[in-house]
Structures are given as structure tokens and as C-alpha cells.
Amino acid sequence: MRTIFLFLLAIFMVSCGMENKINENNKISKPLPIRDIVIVNTIDSLKLKFQTPDIERIEMGVRQVADFWTSEDGTDEDFQNFCIENFINDKDELDSAFVTIQKNFEVLNGHFNKISLALKFKQHIDEGEMNPLDLMFGGYEPSSNLQSDLFKNKIAFYILLNFPHYSLDEKNTIGDNWTARQWAYARVGDLFSSRVPADLSLEFGDLNNKCDNYIANYNIYMGNIIDNKTNAKFPEDMKLISHWNLRDEIKSNYNAENGLNKQKMIYTIMKRIINQEIPENVINNKDLKWDPAENKVFQNDKEIQFKPEPDTRYQYMIDNFKMLSAMDKYNPFYQTYIDRKFKEEMEMPFEEVEKIFIELLSSEQSKKIGELIEKRLGRKLEPFDIWYDGFKSRSTISDEHLTKLTSSKYKDNIAFQNDLPNILVKLGFTKEKAMYLADKIVVDASRGAGHAWGAQMKGEKAHLRSRIGKNGMDYKGYNIALHEFGHNVEQTFSLYNVPEYMISGVPNTAFTEAMAFLFQQRDMKVLGLANTNEETEYLHTLDSYWSAFEIMGVSLVDMYAWKWLYDNPNANAKELKENVIRISKEVWNKYYAPIFNSKDEEILGIYSHMISYPLYLAAYPIGHLIEFQLEQNLKDKPFGAEIERMTTIGRVTPKDWMKKAVSNELSPKPLIEMAKKSIEYFSNK
Template sequence: MKTFFYLFCLCTFLWTLPCISPAQSPINNDIIEKVQTELEKQHGQSETERIRKGVSQLARNWRSGDGTEQEFADFCLRYFMSGNTLHSNFRRIIDNLTYMEGMLYKISTLFHESDYYTDTPKLEADDYLQRILPGSDHYSAKFAHYVQLNFPYYTFAEKQRHCREWTREKWAMVCLGDSYAFRHDRFSSNPFTEKANHFKRYMEHYFFSIDRITDKKGKYLYTDEIALHCHRGLRDQIKQEYTAPGGTSRQELLYAIAENATTGNIPVLFLKDTTTRWNPSAGKLYKMENGKQKEIKNYETENLHRYAGLLACMKEKMFTDQSYTPQTTTIQRTFDKSSVSLEKTETLIRNFLADPLLSEIGRIIEKRLGRKLRPYDIWYSGFQEQSAFSAGYLDSLTHSRYPDPQTFRKDLPNLLIKMGIHPQDAHFIGSHISVRPVVSGGYSSQPSLPGDTALLTTMFGKQGLDYKAFRVSMHELGHCICGVFCTNNIDYFRLAGVPCDAITEAFAELFAYKNAEALDLHPFSPEEKQHLLNLATIWYLLEMGGQTLTEIETWKWLYAHPEATAQELKEAVLHISSTIWNTYFSKIFHIRDQHILSIYNHYITGDLYLYNYFLGNVIMYQLHKTSVSSDLTEELKKACREGCTLTDLWMEKAVSAPVSTESLMQDALKAIEYFNTSSRK
């Protein structure tokens, strides 16, 4: 999952900005030109680019409340820096910002512990403590102006043009400039924020009591009390059922729930009243009275709730577009920030999904399952090593080994060693990770200060860590490894991190795929293991490619129809998801008009993030291929020293190639041949 620290930094930065309405700068072009000319005389022609960009940028962000045109000119002439003055002040700025931002993160996390973690009780004092969190207005203090003038913003295209000539210090300056490039409205002035936040909280706690749901014949397939989150709980349970007797019937039930969620047919009363029972295939709801079921007629469904929430989440982001000068869209900014273009991403995905090899892999899965593919088989887990063991056995292992977060944290070095990390590095990483329990799923954050600890969160039940949560933990552990490597031995902490979230997702999936190794389970030969990893990666990319295109096309549609209602958005999403399914998936699954490609939780909360999972797994496989012939630990550490420059530069250092599915699909031919032999399923 995407790292929590990045989200916190964004929110903290925007929180420090003043509440303003988008406004025209009061500085006219004559003043800008006059100031630029005077600064060029003072500092020389070698500073022309910085002067031109810095003065123009500050002028765009200057407001009448900041001062007169003369005060603007005086500020520029007084505070523009060059030479040694620039270098020494820059180092002071980034050193102090590192500690200020890092400490603010630590304080905010401490004050919100009862909201984030299940091992901290909620107390009355918490609400009041959160109201006194420290902050400052970077604009009224003129600090934002100072940074904008001296460390101008560069577009993605400009970064690509200059990337190979810039020094490491210049890259760190550019990274600082990125943080102060635009003057935004505060979140509190955004009319969609409250509704969006309410919907996100709703989706975070969106669980189904599976023991109260029947199959189409009215039979209860789950008798133990179990609550599954939509989508991740349903998805992970479907994966688990591949190794369980009679699992197909339960998978059909779980898929029926997912389909009802996407179409808005979940009964509202079922989510609120534990005495209700539901048959999703028949669309019938019952009330238990005196031990008997009484059907409830004409019950209320969620209907548009899912899409009204999605609309609010997307509108919240789109509302901020107007505060950018020049104005850009959320789509443009998202992909520019990742330094992988939208066009390249879409082309990569569509070419991958159109590859005929996917149908051949589908036939291998049908052979292994002994049945035709069903839509939920986009989550087929049989290519992963854990598929050799029953879910009950895996749960027994993790329950017995990790009853609580403390025990799990202490064993992290051993887990890392089993997954191929050098013992010395494993102990170092393990000592720089803290573990906390959460309500559902999991997330992580990289160290916020030099030498500090990363955060790993996951779910601990009454019996301890079950296997599904363990695999989530290995994913989050990959994020933490990336974070620890990125924040140690980095020359400029401002660059600590990776150019795009897809790279940290690559780390996460690299170690998630190694979860069986971490449990000392080695059911396959090295050759078979390699082929399984190839097919597992491809099948995951099939799912995420469809989910990603659905998300991108939904954003494009709303920008083309900005006045759309929730009903219109719902109709558009169902059309988009089924069209993408019919275009790429129907030839593999031989089923049409499915909506499962809009089920993802990140999708429905408007994150525009799913492309990182697709690109991340492409990068993961490239990292894996490189590590086969070299040292995994050293290769990862070396790549992480690149920091937040450009994705292409990071990939050159890591795997000597751009983001590409070429080696993945070449290896697929060998894997398909291997599993098509008569002696192997």
C-alpha cells in the first residue's frame, strides 16, 4: 500500500498554506522584466535561467496581501541568492526543514495514535490534543516566497531535458522547489472535502458478515463468524479458497457480493442489522424472528452511495486544479509527479493486455483448476508458492509464531535473512522498523528523520497474525526496506525516497512474493519457482492492467463531463469497466459484461493510484531478474541512493533498462512451455 508518510507530508504542507481563493497576481509584466534585468546585472548571465524562472514563479504566486509591486521588487532584489551564499543557505534550509517536517510527522502520529492503531484506546483528551498540533503559515512568514524565488519549479519535460547535466545538489534544489511551486487553497476551503473524507472512512470500515450470507440456494457456506472487507477481504478470501475443499462454491458466493457492491445492490439494512440474512444471487433479504427467516420486501439498497462517494473524492481533487498556474488537471499532475507519462503508461498496459500469451496462460489455469475460468479468477493464486499449502496450515504457522506485534518485530531480522538480505543489513533494517496493529489492511511509512525508524502496520486478530495478514506484512516490509535504504547513506535527505510510488510498490511486491521463503517453505525446485513467479506476475498484471485502465478512463470521463451526477457517473463506470473487460478479458475468460474491474478500494476513493501497482510489478520483475545474477541487497541499496530524481535515472542505476515488460514476456514463453508438458499441471 502507498506509504502513509508521503500523504502526511502533503497534508502538512497544504495545511500550512493560507486560505485563499484563486487570484490573479497583482504584479505586471513590466515589473517582472525590470526585476529580472536588474538581477542579471547583479548576479551575471550564468544565473539567467534561475532568475527568469524564480522571479516569474514568485510573481504568479504573489497576492495583493503579500505587498505592493514595489515590495515585490524589493523582495526579489534583496533575497535572490547565487554563488556560495546560495549553497550555504540551501544546506541550512534543507537541514532545518528535514527536522521540522520529521518532528511534525512524529508529533502528529503521536497525537493521532488512538485513531490509527488498535492497541491505543481512544480518550477524551485526544480530540483536544489534536486541535493544538503545531503549524505555521509559510506565506505570511514569507518563507514560501523565499524558496520560490531561489529554487524554482521545473516541469517533467524540463527535468527530462536537463537530468543528465544536473549535479546532486541541483537535484536536491529542484526537489525543494517542487514542494513550494504552487500556492494552493487549504483543504478546509474545498467544498468536497467533508463528504470525501466521510466516504473514505465508510469504505475503510466496509465489511460484510459472511456467515449471514447464503448462496443462491439459500445455504450458508460460512458458519463461523467472519467479516470481510470489500474489496481486499473478499479478494484475499477468494485467493485462500483455491486450496480449500469445495472452495469454488464459496468463491461464487464472494463474487456475487463483489458484483452487488459494484452495481449498488447491497441492502443497507444488512450492513446495519445483525439479525438480517441476505442471498445476493437471488437479491433477497430476510429478518430472523424467533429462529425463522421472514423475507423483507422492497428493501433499500446502497444504489448511488458508492458513486456519490467516488464523485466527491474525484471532485475534491479536481477542485484544486484552479489554484495551479498554469492550470493543469489532476491526471496531468499525477503522472508528471511519477515521471512516467500517461501516454507511456497506457500504451504499456494496452500492449500487455492485448498479448495473445495471456490466453495461453488462462488455459494453463483452467487445466490446473479442472474447470473453465470465472471472472474472480483474475485473483488466481495458484502460481504463488503458498498455493502448495492449505490455508489452515498457513494460519497455524503464523498464529503460533506471531501472537502479537512485539514478537513479529523481534523476528524481522530472521525473516529478512531467509528472503535473501545480508545478515548485517537484515539486523540493521529490523532495528529500524516499528510494528503497530491496525483495524484492516496495512500501510507503512519511511523514516521521517535520518536514522529514525520506518513504520509497518498490519492486522492482529485474537489468535495473532493470520496468514493473509502475514502476506500483507511482507508487502509492507518491502516498503520499509525501501524506506530504510533510501534514508541511509543518502547525500541529501531532501532526495530521500524514490521518484515514483511504483518503485516502492516494486519493493513491496518483491518481498510479498517471497513470503513462503520467510516461513521456511520451499515446495518447488528453483526452476519451477522461477516459472511460477513469471506467471504469477503476469496474471497480477492482467488484473491490475484492467483496474488501472478503468480508473484512468473514469477520470478522463469526469473531466469531459464535469457536471455529471452520481447516477451518470455510475452508468459511466459500469460501461467503462464492462467495455475494458469485453475488449481484453472476454477472449481469455469467455464471459462478457463484467464489472469487477471497478471493485478496488483505491479506485472507488478516487486515489488515481492503481497504475503504480501495474508499473510496480513490472519493475519488481526487472529487479528480480537483475538480482538472479547479482547480489540482491547491494543492488537494492545502490539503486536507492539515486533518490527522488527521475524514474528513468533510477531504473538505469537499478536494472540498466527503462520500465519494460520485454523480459517478462520473453520468459513467459519458457514458463508456458514448462507447464504445458504432460507431466505437470
């Protein structure tokens, strides 16, 4: 232990020494890019080196290396020599390089993942007291230096030189006919798309923490809310975090006493937050009373002066923009954060996602569902009815009864583990496949609500983390456990049974979630209580539609706000605020106002994701649509075999995956069509 520590200290001292020297001489203060003339010379030399040079790959490869090479990596001559010595012109040689890369990335990812799992064990698993040291180890990310190491030892440059990076457009067109091996080559070409300096990454990490903290402490003490007009009263000890709890409280007041007035009050609070008129001192403060309608603050029943929150919400968005756009120049393939989110991460272009959302938002079924909700509520729609949740098909069996069932069945994680093969057989997997899967999944009792942590190399197991109380697994825990189990099955098939390691997985997080929901939806069936009839399906359709309808508008606001930021890079928080509000109202007026009969509502700007997870929101509605299309496809097919077929397609683009999985494009049409049928069913009732 001591020797290791000394060794690390020595390295640290050496690197400090070097930096001082550089600063002293002031020669290499900033790394310089490779000059164009050097690139051209290198390409020419390589063309001469081979009898039948692969000209296209030579040009692309050398330019890719130049995109990332700086004077810190070596001189012009070093660059040229590196390219000439390491470019592979021969196909068989290239394939053997690919095999080495693929094998070693499985080794790296697999082992780093294994270390992370082990270091976070105390943090995740419900076993004994946790102390600060456990948290310190849990927070350590063992692979955090991997990328920069691979640039330093030139492996990254070797890959950039020999494996072209294909744009999303190219993947979606020429990728059509690619074999699994060709896809795997393309994924190697995706490995190094960014080289953000460590200090910038660290700074962004810091900002991220601050944003998380700001959001995590944005609580409203509802017991302190005064409403003189309608007497909407909330429980004394109720503390709601914005926006999640505020939104869910609106949902849970549909059948409550004085519910409508309470919902209206919550919406008033939301508007004060969006407009930043909320008194700064009522946020996360249980000592002051607040009348949101009049916007007055009271201490010991005496009105006091206050300052509104100083646009902090929007300042964080500006800070995020500044930091993320500062990274643009270190991402030669995706030069804006918008492109990195949509084209690189999601692999769906911004415009395509926007088009899909608008198609559903402006479909006439949206208006018809709105009318149906009005009928069910017996009143005109209010803006917050975007969160109407009366289409949830509630079981006729009480939660209590269900908990009795699940907790006696699953007293601990071992009991659930032992039942995995049974569950799979009930879902429609063959006995053989059920054993195969169950053998690769471990069930642990988790501290939190639960999660699924997949393996990253063959030979390792996926972990299903589920909360199991002293009295066994309650129904809610069981329902979540089935969701996580769905993730585990996907993780296992898509690691073990995909033809090439480089394409293990599914296209993006929306696909993983869709898979998990397919399992979660079948929780009653597994308990032997399935009561799916026509009506449940129709209700489920309307519920999916209305959730998609809500979150698509919210996502559009997030997306348009980022477009505006890129067009106005020097904007301040006040200007951003005005424009987010303007965008929220515009999206509302275009797609919601015709249904809700009210104009200029800013409700779509309330989501906290805009501050903490910029541009993440669009993944939710895409997930809804995928789930719906997968569900439709499963209707007349054996569940187990279909899940296996779909999860072994691998990580191709969403477009290609959908074609292979359901012979169709990702589209809102199936949901819109089915919604039409559902509306007809309920109108005739």
C-alpha cells in the same frame, strides 16, 4: 501549560478581529493575483540589477513567485521589492542558500515526524488500554500548518524565486546527466507546487472521511443471502466488506464445496453494487434476507418492497471530482488532478502508464495463461476468474508447523530486534552492514497488522511495527514483519546513504512496495527452509502476471472514468454510473472478452478505491512490474550489496531510477518473456 493556551487564544482573537474588519470594509474580500505588467517590470529591473544576469532563471523565478502571490501577501510594490531584494544571481551564493534550505528541511521534516511518532505511540503500540484522549492526540497532525506558514513568512516565495520547478518531461530529458546535487536543486524546486486554501483542504478532508466511512460500512451479511437455484450457502455470521472481502471470498472458494456456485453468487452481488440495483436496506443490515439473483428482499420470511441504492457510489465519485478539480487553480504546475497523480506524485505520465498496461493486457501470453487456467480448473473461464489464485506456490510445510518455529524463535519484539543482524546476514548482507542497519531500526509490538515508519532525519531510527501475540510471533506475523523490515532497510539506506537529503527516498510508493516484497519473498530462506526450485519460480511468475493482468484492467477503468469526468464536469451521478459501466465493459471487451469468451462484463468497476482513493490503483501493477524487474536483476548478484546500491540512488524520476538500478526501462517485457517460459514449462507437464 496555561500560558501557552492563553497565548494561542490571543492569536485566535487577533486573527478573528482582522477578518471582521476586512469584511466590514469589504475591500479585500478575495485575494487578487499579480498583474502581468508588474511581472514584466520586475523581470526588467532584475535584468538591469546584475552585470551578467542569469536571464532564464530570473524570468522563471519571478513568474513562479507571481503564480502563488496574491494581494494577501502584499501589494504590487511589495512583490517587486521582494523579488529584487531576494533573487540570487551568483552561483556560490545560490549553493549556500541550497545548503541552508536542505539542512533546515531535514530539521523540520525530521522533528515533525518525531512528534507524530510520539503522539501516535499509544495508538500504534500494543501497550495498555487506549482512551479517547490518546486518539485525539494521535489524530493531530503537527505539521498541518507548515506549508501555509512558509508562504506567510515568505520562505516559500524565496525558494520559488530562486529554484526553478522542472516539469516531468524536463526531468526525464535534461535530468539524464544531473549530478546528485543538481537533482537535489530540482527537488527544492518541487517543494511548493500547490497552495490550496485551508478551508478547501478542510472540506476535502471531511469528504474523505465520509467516503472512508461509506466504504468501511459497506458490508454484505452473507448468512442472509438466499439462493434458491443452486443452494449456495454462506456461514451464518459471515460479513463481507465490498470489494475486498467479496473478492477474497471468490479466491478462497476455488477448492470449496459448491464453490463455483458461491463464486457466481458473489459476482451477482458485485454486479448489483456496480449497477446500483442493490437494495439500499440490505447494505450493512443483518436483519433482512436478500435474494440477489431475483433481487428480492425478505423480512421475517415475507417479501418486502425496497428502494435500490440511489447511485450513492457514483455521487461520492462526483463529489471527489468537484472538490479535487476545485483545487486545480491552486496548482499552477499541475493543473488537473490526473496530472497531479501521474506527473507529480507518480512521476509517470498517464499515457505512458496506459501504454504499459495495454502492452501486457493485449500480449498473447494473457490468452495462453487463460487457457492454462481453464485446463487447471477443468471448466470454461468465468469473469471472476480474473481472481484465480491457483498459481500461489504453497509451502509443503503447514502453517501450524511454521508458527511453532516462528513463535518459539520470536517470543516478543526484543527477540525479533536481537535477530535483525542475523536475518540480514542470512539474506546476504555483510556482518558489518547488518550491524549498521540493525542499529538504526527499532522493533515495536504493534496493535494493528504492522507497518514500517521511517525516520526523516539522520540520527533518528526507523520503526518496525509487528504484531506479536501472547504466544509469540505467528507465521503470518513473521511474513508481514519481513515485508516491513524490507521497508525499513530501504528507508534507512535511502536516508543515511543517499548523497543529498533532498533526494532521500525512492521515486514513489510502488518502488517502496517492490523493495518490501523482495524481503517478504525470502521469508522461508531466512528460516532456513528455502525450497525454491524451478517450479516455484514459474508459479510465482504466473501469479505475478495474472495479478497484474487483473489490476491493470481495473486501473484503466479508474483512469478512463477520470478522463471522462474532466470532459464532462457537470455530469450527475446517474450519468457517471452509466459511463463507468460503459467504460468497464469497453475495457473488458477489448482485453478480456477474447480470453474469457463472454462480452459486456462490468466486473472491472467493483473496486472501492475509485471512491476512497481516486487514481491510486495504477500504483499496484506498476509495483508488480518493478518487483519483477528487480528480482530478475538480483538473480546473479549479491542481494545485500545490490539492495544497498539501488536504495542509495535516491529520489530521481522512475525512468532515471530504473536505468540506474537495472539498466533498463520500466517495462512489462521481462514479465511477459518469463511468463512465456513458465507457460511452456506447465504445458509440457
